[in-house]
Amino acid sequence: MKMGRLMKLCGVFTVLGAGLAACADTAEDSDAKQQAAQTWITMPDKSKLLEQGGDIQGIPADENSGETNAIAIDPTKTYQQIDGFGASLTDSSAWLIANKLSGEQRAELMIKLFDHDEGIGMSYLRLPVGASDFALSSYTYDDVPAGETDYPLARFSISHDKEYILPVLKQARTLNPDLRIMASPWSAPAWMKTSESLIGGSLKPEAYEVYANYLALFLEAYEAEGIPIDALTPQNEPHHVPDGYPGMRMEAFEQATFIKTHLGPVLEERGLHTKIVIWDHNWDEAYYPLTVLNDPEANRYIAGSAFHGYAGDVASQSQVHDAFPDKAIYFTESSGGEWATDFGGNLKWDMQNLIIGATRNWARTVLKWNLALDEQHGPQNGGCQDCRGIVTVNQQSGEVTLNEEYYAFGHASKFVKSGAYRIASSGMEEGALSHVAFRNPDGAIVLVAFNTAQTEASFDVRLGDQAYPVRLPAGAAATYVWPAFLPTGL
Numbered sequence: 001m002k003m004g005r006l007m008k009l010c011g012v013f014t015v016l017g018a019g020l021a022a023c024a025d026t027a028e029d030s031d032a033k034q035q036a037a038q039t040w041i042t043m044p045d046k047s048k049l050l051e052q053g054g055d056i057q058g059i060p061a062d063e064n065s066g067e068t069n070a071i072a073i074d075p076t077k078t079y080q081q082i083d084g085f086g087a088s089l090t091d092s093s094a095w096l097i098a099n100k101l102s103g104e105q106r107a108e109l110m111i112k113l114f115d116h117d118e119g120i121g122m123s124y125l126r127l128p129v130g131a132s133d134f135a136l137s138s139y140t141y142d143d144v145p146a147g148e149t150d151y152p153l154a155r156f157s158i159s160h161d162k163e164y165i166l167p168v169l170k171q172a173r174t175l176n177p178d179l180r181i182m183a184s185p186w187s188a189p190a191w192m193k194t195s196e197s198l199i200g201g202s203l204k205p206e207a208y209e210v211y212a213n214y215l216a217l218f219l220e221a222y223e224a225e226g227i228p229i230d231a232l233t234p235q236n237e238p239h240h241v242p243d244g245y246p247g248m249r250m251e252a253f254e255q256a257t258f259i260k261t262h263l264g265p266v267l268e269e270r271g272l273h274t275k276i277v278i279w280d281h282n283w284d285e286a287y288y289p290l291t292v293l294n295d296p297e298a299n300r301y302i303a304g305s306a307f308h309g310y311a312g313d314v315a316s317q318s319q320v321h322d323a324f325p326d327k328a329i330y331f332t333e334s335s336g337g338e339w340a341t342d343f344g345g346n347l348k349w350d351m352q353n354l355i356i357g358a359t360r361n362w363a364r365t366v367l368k369w370n371l372a373l374d375e376q377h378g379p380q381n382g383g384c385q386d387c388r389g390i391v392t393v394n395q396q397s398g399e400v401t402l403n404e405e406y407y408a409f410g411h412a413s414k415f416v417k418s419g420a421y422r423i424a425s426s427g428m429e430e431g432a433l434s435h436v437a438f439r440n441p442d443g444a445i446v447l448v449a450f451n452t453a454q455t456e457a458s459f460d461v462r463l464g465d466q467a468y469p470v471r472l473p474a475g476a477a478a479t480y481v482w483p484a485f486l487p488t489g490l
Helices: 003-008 027-035 091-099 103-114 159-163 165-175 205-224 252-269 287-293 316-323 343-360 404-413
Strands: 038-042 070-081 084-088 124-129 180-185 275-282 302-308 328-333 363-370 372-374 391-393 400-402 421-426 433-439 445-451 457-463 466-472 477-482
Touching (some): 070 433, 084 404, 091 103, 091 165, 103 391, 103 400, 124 165, 159 165, 180 328, 205 252, 252 287, 287 316, 343 363, 343 404, 343 433, 343 445, 404 445, 404 477, 445 457, 445 466
Parallel strands (some): 070 457, 084 124, 084 363, 124 180, 275 302
Antiparallel strands (some): 038 477, 070 421, 433 445
């Protein structure tokens, strides 16, 4: 490495915040440091949980030319930009964090969730607009007595959120200023719906305008609280109308009409820059976002499409991306639960389908469902009875359990920063190794890998002119980080 390039590395923070990297006395010493790959690993038997291992030194790739098993990383070939990894801050999650932990316990948990140095640095949250199936009650921001309406939105208020949701969000943003938020409504206020209830029904055509203004008021109210909303979906799971908690049917033609005639123009007229993201439902109905995007008048207001992972295959994200490559892809929901209790199996599913699968299929965000639930899988509001949060908060003791989703997502969220780009990683496509690579804004290279085989995998990671020999145990997840990679020739 030339001395000019060497000096640019001085003062670069290490990925885990261990302090400022000291400038080496000689170019040779610094080059050796720069070429080392830092490692973290999680084992399926929980013997290691996002545990840092020893650095891996690279050797000139031509000296290792006999190796056939290799992953090649190409930082010059970029794909989508990454907004972040995280979960949903439901009403239940925020209430537990704010009310069932002591100040010290809450501070410790928030650091573990949102701090990059001492935690996993979550950088994206999804926020229900009003109640979901995980809330202490069913509510919206403009509820009126049965039979009444409020078309002027005179009773609109986010006072409910000021008690514990907004304080938790503000604390999270203090720990991670890059934190972004997507808002998703489960239901419009009952008086706007055909069912006259938060449960069931669809949006009345005559309520399109007032609902667009309702959503705009929400965005403005949160902006006034210092919490800007990055993206908004018009409806959570528009093809699922639950009979026990808030929900609302919205067909593709209805979503396109609502966006092009009301929501898009209203946000534009009010100077709101929140992105509009469509669908927000399962992989198995790619025709829905394609239908909405095929409407040219709606298309001009749409930033992208969001997907859930309860049905279908992650490859449908690429189907939508390939049809509309100028529109972003978001992955916004999947939950763990008592239907799947094997740690290693859950780690495998999340790594293959979400952390690696969703990002290799163009996702800018990868989010789980509840950030926190209690020991009884609640508080519940009529929905899933055995869902699992990223963490479990015991209401009696305040004890916090970090679940498998915490470690799976930590393999990406701790190291892949907001604004990173997915970069090319290829090789071992026919093997049992899944992988994805990123380049952070500061130049750090991150490789996330998972060994799906029942035997240890032995392979090289090739980056620049170096080869890094790696052994990854069966069923293990690993992250490899080059904190300030500068390829030869830069």
